[in-house]
Amino acid sequence: MRRLLVRGWPSAGLYAGPVAWLASTQGNYALVSWDCAHRLPAVTALAALLILVSLFGGLLSWRSYRRPPEAATVPGQRAGSLDAPDGGRPHRLVAAMGVLLALLFALAIMVHGAAGLVFSGCER
């Protein structure tokens, strides 16, 4: 685990963000009637947990993105802007997408959770 945290995992945010958001969409949709019946903010609690999942994926992608280029996995890989049109740094591109997608989906889950602070689940 420690090694994973140090080295990172380029595509982690790419998986964790969308999966957490899908779980939030489906799980929280199913929890609405439970929220109403028990008067407990389960939707908000689940959303908070899934935000952490998404951000953890983003963190692993970030660790990978920040690794020095000489330690990278692809021979010939160079440092520099990802927008440079010569490309050739596919794992760095994936890591950057992982970070940004994790942040976007954390935002989406946060908005789901915020709805749980406004509604009790009983309103029709």
Added chain:
Amino acid sequence: MSDAAPLPRDLPRDLRDTDLDGPALSERLARIWGTGRGVIARLSSVDHKVIGRRYIATAFLFLFLGGLTAIVMRLQLARPENGLVGPDTYNQLFTMHGSTMMFLFGVPIGEAMAVYLVPLMVGTRNIAFPRLNAFSYWVYLSGGLFLWISFLLNIGPDVGWFAYVPLSGPEYSPGKRADVWAQMITFTELSGLAVAVEIIVTVLKQRAPGMTLDRIPLFVWALFVNSFIIVFALPAVMLASTFLILDRLIGTQLFNPAEGGDALLFQHLFWFFGHPEVYIIFLPGTAFVSAIIPTFARREIFGYLALVLSLIATGFLSFGLWVHHMFTTGLPQLGAAFFTASSMLIAIPNGLQIFCWIATLWDGRPVWRTPLLFVCGFFFVFVAGGLSGIMLASVPIDTQVHDTYFVVAHFHYVLIGGNVFPLLGAIYYWFPKFTGRLMSERLGRWNFWLVFVGFNVAFFPMHISGLMGMPRRVYTYGPEMGWGDLQMLSTAGALVLFSGFLVFFWNVAASLRRGDIAGPNPWGAGTLEWAAASPPAPQNFDRIPLVTHREPLWAERAGLPVATGLSAAYRELVVTSVAEAEPQLREASPEPSIWPLVAALAVGATFIGSIFTPHAVLWGLPPIAAALTGWFWPKGTPEDEA
């Protein structure tokens, strides 16, 4: 041959592309990869360009037919209490219009362009699973003909393009009309899934050496993400339509609440497909825009990472919006709020794309040719549709305007703006590649302005008609409603829009015969398809390009480096790794075969028979099994030995 990178040579020594050069190599490869003469040979073709051309032509035929239904509807609604068509015909017309545009044009046209262009853009010689590709086209054609022949026989579906139960169920829709709709879905979705799988595998495993993930053209990224959306979305609607047929044909009660079924289940299944469908139609539009803008702005795209990110984010988020189509079904407000949130958040990646495209134009030196005009039309129309979409994501507004002409206006702005405008630009852009000739620029400008003005005159007033309370799918209305003037204006706009399409078809027909000769790269574009001849040779490239840049033709102006070592004796292509596109192995590619057509006919007969009797499934199995056996039977070709 400069900078040639030899490929692995693990097969027995035979004639390779290193043994020949120039015209001798071109002619030999063209003979190996070409489609023969004669009817059987043409029906057996597995060349992605031949099948792509057929797909594109067929999809445009259905666009034209769908447009004709729209014109008849607009003429009927031009004035109050008009008697041009009766309610029964009108019900069939709007169902045929929606079904044709969504299932026979909207989804297939993006895949059609992908079938033709993706293999060229990634620098390979054919699409993955080329026989499946041929099969998918024949299934698509069969489904389209089935729907339209049914309509001509007065058994066309009349339950709307989403065919809600209980209206489409056995109790309220006796006869075969709803069955025709349901089985047409099965045809077209089967075809769509097949193409999606082909595109995914082509992009992941057949990219030219050196085309790392961050050198993939944005066109290819968009259609790659689109294919994943198709793979996950289309099974939901196939399930819905199959359940509907089961309810109608063998008496299951899946959607009948009185017997423990659930009518809302149909809506959930349908819209779990139906909302991603909007993005299945839109993402190819983004693909066209991302290809056209750098060429005519004369600079590399601004924000490559942001654009790829937007595509992937849109792909995922498109699956979390479907319930906003069901806001008036009595959902708890908390549940609806999740879908409002995602519906509004999807504006972030889509807005990001628009800004990146504008920034590219801003920093470039734009050349205002017809393809770029259509892209600018896309900006205006699609953004307007997106703004009304944000309004509809709000439950209170959606509740007020649900099922009114406001919604009709919104989704036409999104779908025509997001797909048809970029598509017309794309046809002008790639017509030289498809045919070797340029389209007329003068007619192109007439085409653009007629379509742009006609579209806005037709559809903008519908926002107001909807806010005035005019419901969709009414075949007429009374003069006291006060909708007459706006409806007349919409009809006038629709006629102008239609005339714009007539100019387009005229331009295509005239340019095919008399257009200026294009040459391989008439626009000075940077992606690989422009390295091939116009129209491309059957083998696409004599030697597989070696990619060092996102715009290889701009980076390697002296001539593309190539990879060598592929067979010049049989069909062979190179398989590369997913991330780095390093050559891994040589793979034989299937030869032409008539069996995909035979299999499609057997499948089609079974599908059609099964709406009359469940026993057709049993009768249909032996012919399908025989066709598939013939398809896969070893024939002693290199394909079997590789």
